[in-house]
Amino acid sequence: MAxxxxxxxxxxxxxxxxxLTQAIVxxxxxxxxxxxxxxxxxxxxxxxxxxxxxxTYCPFCGVAYDG
Ligand SMILES: [Zn+2]
Numbered sequence: 744m745a746x747x748x749x750x751x752x753x754x755x756x757x758x759x760x761x762x763l764t765q766a767i768v769x770x771x772x773x774x775x776x777x778x779x780x781x782x783x784x785x786x787x788x789x790x791x792x793x794x795x796x797x798x799t800y801c802p803f804c805g806v807a808y809d810g
Pocket of ligand 1: 806
């Protein structure tokens with residue numbers, strides 16, 4: 744990651760048994776991606792599944808992630 748915000752926030756969340764969701768992506772990217780958790784609005788047969796959102800900028804300081 745281009746900054747250490749994720750590590751800093753995870754350290755603060757640790758005392759509450761919580762951490763940010765990160766996903767390992769099998770691509771030429773060097774680092775893990777921070778993933779925004781999403782959910783499906785309507786469920787049922789034929790409804791499209793929810794998509795995952797991977798952040799390209801740090802949500803805490805605004806620095807662009809590599810790639
Ligand atoms: Zn940051």
